[in-house]
Every structure is written in structure tokens, then in C-alpha cells.
Amino acid sequence: MKRKGMLVIISGPSGSGKGTVVKNLNPQKGYALSISLTTRKKREGEIDGKDYFFCSKEEFIKKRDQNELLEHAEFCGNLYGTPKSYVDSQIANGKAVILEIDVEGALQVREKFNDCVLIFLIPPNIQELRNRLVGRNTEDSLTIERRLTRAEQEVKFIYEYDYLVINNEIEKTVESIDAIIEAEYLKPHRNIDDIENFNNN
Amino acid sequence: MKRKGMLVIISGPSGSGKGTVVKNLNPQKGYALSISLTTRKKREGEIDGKDYFFCSKEEFIKKRDQNELLEHAEFCGNLYGTPKSYVDSQIANGKAVILEIDVEGALQVREKFNDCVLIFLIPPNIQELRNRLVGRNTEDSLTIERRLTRAEQEVKFIYEYDYLVINNEIEKTVESIDAIIEAEYLKPHRNIDDIENFNNN
Numbered sequence: 575m576k577r578k579g580m581l582v583i584i585s586g587p588s589g590s591g592k593g594t595v596v597k598n599l600n601p602q603k604g605y606a607l608s609i610s611l612t613t614r615k616k617r618e619g620e621i622d623g624k625d626y627f628f629c630s631k632e633e634f635i636k637k638r639d640q641n642e643l644l645e646h647a648e649f650c651g652n653l654y655g656t657p658k659s660y661v662d663s664q665i666a667n668g669k670a671v672i673l674e675i676d677v678e679g680a681l682q683v684r685e686k687f688n689d690c691v692l693i694f695l696i697p698p699n700i701q702e703l704r705n706r707l708v709g710r711n712t713e714d715s716l717t718i719e720r721r722l723t724r725a726e727q728e729v730k731f732i733y734e735y736d737y738l739v740i741n742n743e744i745e746k747t748v749e750s751i752d753a754i755i756e757a758e759y760l761k762p763h764r765n766i767d768d769i770e771n772f773n774n775n
Numbered sequence: 776m777k778r779k780g781m782l783v784i785i786s787g788p789s790g791s792g793k794g795t796v797v798k799n800l801n802p803q804k805g806y807a808l809s810i811s812l813t814t815r816k817k818r819e820g821e822i823d824g825k826d827y828f829f830c831s832k833e834e835f836i837k838k839r840d841q842n843e844l845l846e847h848a849e850f851c852g853n854l855y856g857t858p859k860s861y862v863d864s865q866i867a868n869g870k871a872v873i874l875e876i877d878v879e880g881a882l883q884v885r886e887k888f889n890d891c892v893l894i895f896l897i898p899p900n901i902q903e904l905r906n907r908l909v910g911r912n913t914e915d916s917l918t919i920e921r922r923l924t925r926a927e928q929e930v931k932f933i934y935e936y937d938y939l940v941i942n943n944e945i946e947k948t949v950e951s952i953d954a955i956i957e958a959e960y961l962k963p964h965r966n967i968d969d970i971e972n973f974n975n976n
Binding site for chain 2: 699750756760768
């Protein structure tokens with residue numbers, strides 16, 4: 575019998591390096607990225623069903639109202655959400671589906687999807703976070719201060735998460751996430767078939 | 776600040792291979808074995824404080840009554856128990872303390888020691904367990920049947936455990952246990968200092 579996968583949520587403040595970490599997860603270890611549904615216009619080079627699922631505002635609202643989205647939010651006038659059907663099909667296919675999302679979205683998902691694993695990623699300290707944000711050279715100082723304040727607020731939710739990974743080195747962080755997933759696959763409730771198999775043979 | 780260790784309980788039916796697994800855990804990864812207190816006579820070659828802590832029946836009962844044992848049981852007229860002070864000192868020293876114990880003992884420990892990790896080890900199925908017990912050639916068929924019945928009873932408690940590891944190959948099993956411990960160290964409640972450090976720097 576094929577092993578079911580699981581939903582893995584990765585959150586962390588802007589500058590925690592979560593995007594890089596997610597890119598470095600090895601797909602051969604059974605990871606799949608969640609794909610968002612969005613009403614934003616498709617940009618050149620983007621592929622529907624790979625980068626995003628693109629749809630109209632009406633379709634989005636219909637899916638939302640039919641409870642087909644695990645979470646949803648608005649950014650700059652566009653709607654974004656996580657389609658439950660895609661996550662479900664990947665899990666049935668044995669994948670650990672990675673969903674990179676902010677704290678608010680993560681807590682929305684956990685309410686609708688009980689069996690998910692929440693990982694919080696942080697840099698070693700606020701000073702390091704500031705350095706990373708300044709080093710990017712893409713935001714003005716007001717934006718950086720706003721992001722740091724937001725980071726401090728988000729960190730208050732760490733105890734809602736299952737795991738905390740301090741992102742010092744990318745290789746070590748990826749190893750930690752691999753270990754978390756490996757351990758999660760060993761929880762008894764994910765191995766009901768094996769337990770029954772043991773008893774019946 | 777030094778990272779605190781944790782108490783790791785490994786249970787599994789006779790023939791599950793838990794003894795071999797425990798022997799194969801790499802001490803350099805921060806494992807330490809729990810040492811039992813016993814009233815049994817010291818055998819030749821055994822070292823007090825290494826193989827066991829040896830003591831008189833009176834001393835044992837005193838420790839038990841003063842709640843200094845995490846669990847205790849009687850075998851063949853001798854008393855055996857797990858001294859809390861030794862486990863505490865190893866944990867303070869950053870060790871993952873391994874306690875190999877039966878289901879009954881494990882559940883006794885969990886009541887007294889909230890923050891422990893329970894791992895249940897089983898062979899792939901009862902037939903394999905029977906083969907292993909027969910292959911040992913040390914027990915008569917009545918004893919083997921009794922052990923198999925006991926295994927079936929113990930397996931009912933799997934859902935009281937945090938993890939289930941199917942012991943197919945020793946190397947893979949040891950890797951699984953390493954992953955479990957690595958993941959457990961990443962739980963937020965084991966990283967309160969890092970979280971405070973993040974907020975204060």
C-alpha cells in the first residue's frame with residue numbers, strides 16, 4: 575500500500591531565508607510545492623498549473639465560498655489562495671506538500687486541515703535579520719523597520735508551530751527539515767496500515 | 776547556553792531487536808544509556824554505576840518511597856528501577872538518555888516525566904517476530920507462544936507512543952531514531968532560550 579504524504583507549512587519573517595530553503599529541498603525525497611490560485615494576471619513566462627493556477631475573480635470567490643481553499647488573502651488588489659484539491663491529490667500521491675505562507679495563513683490552514691506540520695524558520699537574531707534585509711538593498715529603511723516590527727510580532731506565534739528551525743546555514747536547515755519530515759512519517763497515526771498489517775499477519 | 780537533552784524511551788516486543796538497535800546508536804551523537812538501579816547481586820565483570828547501580832533492598836525501597844525512581848518492577852525476586860537523578864543529570868548535560876523498557880514501565884515513566892519521547896519498535900509482522908524468536912534457539916515453543924501473545928497485547932499500546940519504527944534493517948532503524956531525536960530537539964518548547972535570544976538581540 576502506498577504511503578500517504580502530508581502537508582508541511584513553512585513560515586518565517588521576511589529575511590528568514592524561507593524561499594531559498596524551500597528551493598533547496600530535494601524533490602527526490604518526495605517533496606512537492608503547493609501551487610496557489612490567484613486572480614493576478616499571468617506574467618510572461620509563467621505557466622498555469624505550475625507557477626500558479628490562474629482564474630477570474632468570480633471563479634476564485636466561488637471556490638472560496640465552496641470551501642475549496644485552505645486559506646486565502648488579498649495583496650495589492652489581487653486574491654491568492656491555496657486550493658485544497660491540489661494539496662489532497664499530492665498527499666494521496668505520497669508527497670510532502672510544502673506550503674510557504676505567513677503566520678496568519680498558516681493558522682487559517684491548520685483550522686481546516688488538522689493533520690499538517692508547521693515549521694517556523696528564523697535567523698539567529700533580530701540583528702541578523704536586519705543585516706539580511708539591509709544587505710538585499712531592495713527596501714528603504716522605513717520598509718525594513720516595518721518588516722522587523724512584523725517579524726517581532728510573528729515570532730510571538732512560534733508556540734503555535736510544531737518545530738522551530740534556526741536558519742544559520744542553508745544545508746543544515748535543509749537537513750533539519752528532512753529530519754522533521756522523516757520523523758513525522760513515523761507517527762503512529764500515519765502508520766495505521768502497518769499496525770493493522772502487523773496484527774493480521 | 777548549553778542545550779538540554781531529553782529522555783527517549785524505546786519499547787518493543789521481545790524479538791523486535793531493540794537491544795541491538797540501542798547498541799548501535801552512536802554515542803557521539805549525544806546519546807547516553809539510562810542505568811538501572813537493582814537489588815540483584817553483582818555478577819562477575821559487572822561495574823557498579825556502569826552496568827547497574829547496585830543497592831540493598833532497603834535502599835531501593837527508600838528511593839522508591841521518596842519518589843526517586845521513574846518506574847520500578849520486580850523480576851525473579853529482584854527489584855529493578857530507573858533512578859530519576861541519573862536521568863536528570865544526563866539531560867542537564869545535553870544527552871538524549873535512552874531507556875529501553877517494556878510498555879508498562881514506559882507508561883509509568885511518562886506519568887512522572889512529562890517531557891519524554893516514546894518510540895515503539897516492531898518487526899514488519901508477527902510472522903517475522905516468530906521467525907526471529909525461533910531463530911534465537913534459546914526459548915522453547917511454549918515461551919515463544921507466550922512472547923507472541925504478549926507482543927500482540929503490547930502492540931495495542933502503540934497509539935500511546937509518539938513514534939513507530941518498523942525494524943527491517945538495523946542501519947535504517949538507527950537513522951530513523953536519529954531523525955526523531957533531531958526533530959524533537961527542534962520543538963519550540965525545547966528552544967525557549969533561542970526564542971528569547973531572538974527577541975532580545
